[in-house]
Amino acid sequence: MSLNRDWRDFKSLNGGIAGAREAFENACETLFRKEYEEKHASQVSVNQGDGGIDIFVGELGVEEITVIQCKFFLEAFEDSQKSQIRESFKTAIESEDYDLKEWILCVPRVIDIDENSWWFKWKHKKLGELNKDNNFIKIINGNEIIDLMKSHDLYNTIFQIDDSIKLKEIHEAICGQKQEKELNNVSEKVINRLLKELEEKDKSLEEKNKELNALKDTYEKVIKNTSKDKKDIQINSLIVNAEFEKAEELLLNRLDNQNKNTAQTYFTLGDISSLRNNYSDAINYYIKGLELDKNEYYQVQLVEVYGRVHMYDYKIDILHELLNENKDSNMTHYWEGYLGSTYNEIADDKKAIEHLEKAIELYKKDNLSDTKFELMIYRDLSRAYYLNGEYKTSLSHIDTAINIQINYYKEDLYSLADLYIQKSDSYSMLGLFKESKELTSNALDIRKKVFGNDSIAVAMTLVSLARIISWQGNNKEAINISLDALKIYDNQKIKSPLNLSMCYHNIGYYNVQLYNADEAIKYIKKSLDINKKIYTKDNNYIASNYTYLGAAYSIKRDYQTAIDYLKKALSIRKKVLDNNHTDIAATYCNLAGIYMRAEDYDEALLNLNKGYQIYLDKFGENYHSVLTSLLNFGLIYKYKGNKEEAIKNLKDAKNKMKLQTQKDISNIKICCETLAEIYFYDKNFDEAKDNLEELKDLGELEDNTLLGICYASIGFENQSFEYLEKAYKILKDKEGYEKSCKDIQDFLDFKDS
Numbered sequence: 001m002s003l004n005r006d007w008r009d010f011k012s013l014n015g016g017i018a019g020a021r022e023a024f025e026n027a028c029e030t031l032f033r034k035e036y037e038e039k040h041a042s043q044v045s046v047n048q049g050d051g052g053i054d055i056f057v058g059e060l061g062v063e064e065i066t067v068i069q070c071k072f073f074l075e076a077f078e079d080s081q082k083s084q085i086r087e088s089f090k091t092a093i094e095s096e097d098y099d100l101k102e103w104i105l106c107v108p109r110v111i112d113i114d115e116n117s118w119w120f121k122w123k124h125k126k127l128g129e130l131n132k133d134n135n136f137i138k139i140i141n142g143n144e145i146i147d148l149m150k151s152h153d154l155y156n157t158i159f160q161i162d163d164s165i166k167l168k169e170i171h172e173a174i175c176g177q178k179q180e181k182e183l184n185n186v187s188e189k190v191i192n193r194l195l196k197e198l199e200e201k202d203k204s205l206e207e208k209n210k211e212l213n214a215l216k217d218t219y220e221k222v223i224k225n226t227s228k229d230k231k232d233i234q235i236n237s238l239i240v241n242a243e244f245e246k247a248e249e250l251l252l253n254r255l256d257n258q259n260k261n262t263a264q265t266y267f268t269l270g271d272i273s274s275l276r277n278n279y280s281d282a283i284n285y286y287i288k289g290l291e292l293d294k295n296e297y298y299q300v301q302l303v304e305v306y307g308r309v310h311m312y313d314y315k316i317d318i319l320h321e322l323l324n325e326n327k328d329s330n331m332t333h334y335w336e337g338y339l340g341s342t343y344n345e346i347a348d349d350k351k352a353i354e355h356l357e358k359a360i361e362l363y364k365k366d367n368l369s370d371t372k373f374e375l376m377i378y379r380d381l382s383r384a385y386y387l388n389g390e391y392k393t394s395l396s397h398i399d400t401a402i403n404i405q406i407n408y409y410k411e412d413l414y415s416l417a418d419l420y421i422q423k424s425d426s427y428s429m430l431g432l433f434k435e436s437k438e439l440t441s442n443a444l445d446i447r448k449k450v451f452g453n454d455s456i457a458v459a460m461t462l463v464s465l466a467r468i469i470s471w472q473g474n475n476k477e478a479i480n481i482s483l484d485a486l487k488i489y490d491n492q493k494i495k496s497p498l499n500l501s502m503c504y505h506n507i508g509y510y511n512v513q514l515y516n517a518d519e520a521i522k523y524i525k526k527s528l529d530i531n532k533k534i535y536t537k538d539n540n541y542i543a544s545n546y547t548y549l550g551a552a553y554s555i556k557r558d559y560q561t562a563i564d565y566l567k568k569a570l571s572i573r574k575k576v577l578d579n580n581h582t583d584i585a586a587t588y589c590n591l592a593g594i595y596m597r598a599e600d601y602d603e604a605l606l607n608l609n610k611g612y613q614i615y616l617d618k619f620g621e622n623y624h625s626v627l628t629s630l631l632n633f634g635l636i637y638k639y640k641g642n643k644e645e646a647i648k649n650l651k652d653a654k655n656k657m658k659l660q661t662q663k664d665i666s667n668i669k670i671c672c673e674t675l676a677e678i679y680f681y682d683k684n685f686d687e688a689k690d691n692l693e694e695l696k697d698l699g700e701l702e703d704n705t706l707l708g709i710c711y712a713s714i715g716f717e718n719q720s721f722e723y724l725e726k727a728y729k730i731l732k733d734k735e736g737y738e739k740s741c742k743d744i745q746d747f748l749d750f751k752d753s
Contacts, residue, residue, distance in 0.1 A: 017074075028055055028068065029041065031145065032055055051095050056068070063101075067102075074108060093130070235250060286302040303319060307338075312342055319342065333360075336359035337373060343384075347387065347540050386422070389582030398422050401419055421461065424437075425464070459489055459499065462488075463482060470506075470513065482507045512552055525545075528545040539572070543576075557597075585610075591603075592608035596636055622656055631667055634650035650678075657671070672691040672695045683713075686714060704730050
């Protein structure tokens with residue numbers, strides 16, 4: 001239960017900007033009454049104008065007074081806000097109703113450098129005009145106001161931090177006692193009881209952490225949403241003391257004794273069932289209550305419980321129903337947000353993006369302030385755009401989420417680690433592997449510190465780290481790290497099918513990269529079996545299984561089976577993804593590779609061109625997958641015997657790859673080798689030699705025999721002793737080149753004579 005709120009929370013607590021303005025002025029009056037305890041401090045009633053006064057300190061008409069202006073400027077000082085400040089001061093200084101001792105501006109934020117510069121220039125200009133000292137005009141910022149409130153024990157009341165206050169009221173009503181120590185023990189009782197409920201469910205430590213936070217939220221809502229009549233005070237007292245069974249018994253007796261069942265009784269029974277992790281009962285009670293009263297708050301509760309038990313179809317249906325029936329509700333942005341997040345959970349990124357973008361649009365339009373909601377939306381938007389292949393957009397949204405997390409919830413290390421992993425994924429897809437690995441390592445350190453080395457959270461981070469290491473080219477290490485993660489998963493009392501599926505799939509993928517086809521097929525089929533049990537409909541996770549099964553069978557040269565799997569993947573992806581999704585592009589390119597190995601070059605070109613166009617349209621000509629496609633065009637044209645097109649595409653690919661910040665050495669090597677081969681057999685030894693020397697400079701020339709032959713051919717053709725000497729040094733120890741070396745030596749001897 002957080003005891004820290006800020007001015008954005010204040011705005012939300014008071015119903016938006018209009019309510020917050022009035023509440024801010026009232027809060028400042030309460031504060032300055034305490035601050036100037038020996039003087040008169042008061043607001044003024046607005047009849048024919050307030051005379052430039054929000055709050056004044058002193059005896060009006062008798063002595064000089066302090067005038068306090070309260071401006072609830074939560075965002076930057078624009079021209080409008082500056083104009084209001086100037087006008088307020090002008091009204092106060094020119095008033096004939098009072099003499100001004102000092103003028104104080106209160107704002108609920110810390111102003112930035114530019115705003116400070118404007119403020120002090122304006123202030124000193126006015127001080128000079130009026131011949132006043134520096135203390136005549138002051139500003140008190142949001143942090144200073146909060147510090148003053150805390151010093152006068154007003155903060156909890158003004159910011160409605162009523163966890164402890166509510167407990168105090170209930171405890172006093174029942175027992176007439178006020179001991180703070182005893183009240184703190186009440187909170188501990190609740191936490192201990194919630195933890196006990198979780199222990200009985202035999203959940204992992206990370207799941208307990210998440211579930212505990214959800215249960216604490218439910219607990220707070222139960223207390224805040226129950227009415228004040230005597231019966232409910234008794235119910236609340238039992239809940240406060242974690243005596244859930246007794247509270248439930250009283251409520252059930254109430255149902256039996258009532259002529260008409262009340263919705264609130266069902267709702268409270270649902271809340272208690274949620275606290276006890278008895279979600280099936282909670283769902284039944286909420287539904288019964290909602291049949292009597294379409295209460296928006298409890299519609300949210302039902303939606304959240306459906307989410308906890310992964311009943312996504314029901315959750316989606318309710319949210320659509322809520323949106324259709326409550327189009328003008330002030331909860332519409334929540335419904336859209338929850339709906340988008342739910343679509344994210346079932347990997348429908350198109351619908352997730354649609355509803356999450358709508359949620360943030362409504363949120364901004366209504367000028368709302370709810371940092372938890374913002375955090376959820378930006379986090380889920382990042383994930384949806386990532387799944388949709390829009391990695392830069394994903395990165396932008398996750399940066400926003402991380403900033404909110406650090407500024408408002410920095411003590412929640414577990415969630416911060418989650419966000420680091422999410423950002424790391426986007427970095428990886430943009431080829432920024434160094435940055436990705438650093439973020440993932442940070443997340444791993446956090447999770448080891450919070451949950452220990454054998455936790456699911458650590459296993460999940462190891463899975464992410466292995467993926468990055470694979471992208472850096474070390475698939476053997478990636479497999480070893482993934483197997484470590486798999487051991488942690490297998491040692492858990494409660495197995496997580498999703499985590500196991502992902503781990504199996506990744507190990508299969510790394511084996512594909514190492515051409516270990518049988519091992520790859522074994523692990524990917526394990527992942528596929530799990531996914532088919534988890535998901536009732538085909539989705540992109542299943543398509544991914546089919547993709548790498550195709551790759552594995554291609555390694556075994558079972559090309560028809562490979563093509564069949566790839567076509568299954570393509571069919572699913574066309575149904576569930578946008579037509580320009582990068583996963584569709586990748587599937588076309590994978591199909592092209594298999595057709596090429598099967599020597600069906602026309603089909604290879606057809607599929608490769610479809611994938612290439614998606615990448616080109618989406619990312620431009622220098623994107624790594626565009627360059628890889630150019631390389632593959634060159635290889636296919638080479639196999640078709642079209643040397644001109646092969647050379648054109650290979651040179652284009654090689655030259656652009658060499659300009660990349662993170663160079664793809666393995667693909668540059670293939671370009672150089674293939675070009676050298678084409679040129680060599682076309683007897684263009686100079687071009688062949690240039691490409692082979694590029695390989696040598698890269699440290700990738702494993703056999704220099706061909707280079708030696710090129711040197712010899714150029715040397716004889718141009719009677720170049722320099723090239724012949726180079727050729728002789730390379731070929732003299734090569735088996736089968738004795739005659740060539742003798743001819744070279746004879747030519748060199750002739751030169752010496």
